[in-house]
Amino acid sequence: MPYFCTLKKNKSMQPVVCNDFKDTRSGFGAGLVEAGRQNSNVFALCADVIGSLKMGDFIKEFPERFIQTGIAEANMVGISAGLALSWKIPFAGAFAGFISGRVYDQIRMTAAYSNLNVKIAASHAGITVGEDGATHQMMEDLGLMKMLPNMVVINPCDYNQTKQATIAAANYIGPVYLRFGRPAVPNFTPADQPFEIGKAIVMNEGTDVTIIATGHLVWHALEAAYELSQQGISAEVIDIHTIKPLDEEAILRSAAKTRCVVTAEEHMMNGGLGDSVCQVLARNLPTPVEMVAVNDQFGESGKPDELMKKYGLDTPHIVEAAKKVMAGK
Numbered sequence: 001m002p003y004f005c006t007l008k009k010n011k012s013m014q015p016v017v018c019n020d021f022k023d024t025r026s027g028f029g030a031g032l033v034e035a036g037r038q039n040s041n042v043f044a045l046c047a048d049v050i051g052s053l054k055m056g057d058f059i060k061e062f063p064e065r066f067i068q069t070g071i072a073e074a075n076m077v078g079i080s081a082g083l084a085l086s087w088k089i090p091f092a093g094a095f096a097g098f099i100s101g102r103v104y105d106q107i108r109m110t111a112a113y114s115n116l117n118v119k120i121a122a123s124h125a126g127i128t129v130g131e132d133g134a135t136h137q138m139m140e141d142l143g144l145m146k147m148l149p150n151m152v153v154i155n156p157c158d159y160n161q162t163k164q165a166t167i168a169a170a171n172y173i174g175p176v177y178l179r180f181g182r183p184a185v186p187n188f189t190p191a192d193q194p195f196e197i198g199k200a201i202v203m204n205e206g207t208d209v210t211i212i213a214t215g216h217l218v219w220h221a222l223e224a225a226y227e228l229s230q231q232g233i234s235a236e237v238i239d240i241h242t243i244k245p246l247d248e249e250a251i252l253r254s255a256a257k258t259r260c261v262v263t264a265e266e267h268m269m270n271g272g273l274g275d276s277v278c279q280v281l282a283r284n285l286p287t288p289v290e291m292v293a294v295n296d297q298f299g300e301s302g303k304p305d306e307l308m309k310k311y312g313l314d315t316p317h318i319v320e321a322a323k324k325v326m327a328g329k
Contacts, residue, residue: 029054031166143271206236
């Protein structure tokens with residue numbers, strides 16, 4: 001069932017309201033503990049950012065299953081590969097900018113090429129790292145990781161979904177890249193909602209335009225859908241929490257109905273979700289597309305909300321993109 005049902009008579013929907021705000025990295029921490037309780041083979045490794053990745057509760061409960069590698073991400077991935085070869089389920093955690101970019105070769109050769117059961121836990125992703133600035137604002141990681149054969153790429157939207165995604169990653173056999181963020185964001189998905197890798201979720205049903213979003217942009221997409229509904233526009237919102245494998249069936253089903261698509265992500269336009277969606281549509285159902293993403297530029301230091309606005313990743317930009325793509329039908 002959709003979260004916000006469109007009323008067909010007047011194309012309106014209920015206001016999007018959320019009073020629960022949590023950071024997705026805390027969802028990872030909670031999911032890691034639960035995964036550890038469910039399976040004694042789950043291990044956690046960290047590159048000197050225990051507090052930032054919320055690994056404290058896991059360490060407290062399972063100290064014998066934690067390895068502190070220090071600021072040595074490449075070594076951490078190598079150790080994780082060794083653990084995977086010993087039938088363990090290692091979660092290697094660090095900031096997205098360092099665990100994806102700095103050690104890409106190690107991930108490519110030891111995890112992806114060897115198809116090992118290594119989980120890459122990437123925190124502080126995207127431009128919402130904020131004041132840490134351009135060096136830490138990793139907006140190329142989804143593209144880097146989705147290009148690797150065997151790699152599953154997950155980008156959940158809130159605390160609850162990140163917790164469930166972490167548990168699902170532990171149960172999946174094979175390399176996984178799990179991306180989450182620093183700031184507190186709306187926590188709006190049901191705590192008990194099952195998480196199925198590669199299966200999109202229709203958040204709102206619509207008929208005029210499809211908005212396909214991932215990560216922090218899912219909430220903004222819902223806000224945009226509400227604003228559009230007040231203008232008589234019925235927007236379908238799809239949460240793509242798994243970038244790879246991509247739910248092509250859900251994308252094509254919605255695009256066939258609305259005949260125009262907007263993608264929204266906290267990532268570079270090149271190589272991200274929009275790139276993947278356009279490939280699916282180009283091969284199967286040529287459709288007008290507008291992409292809400294960072295357009296080939298590095299970020300800068302600033303408050304997360306201000307940066308989202310400056311780089312065109314907020315609700316008004318999704319509304320604008322929806323109107324533009326509808327005009328091109």
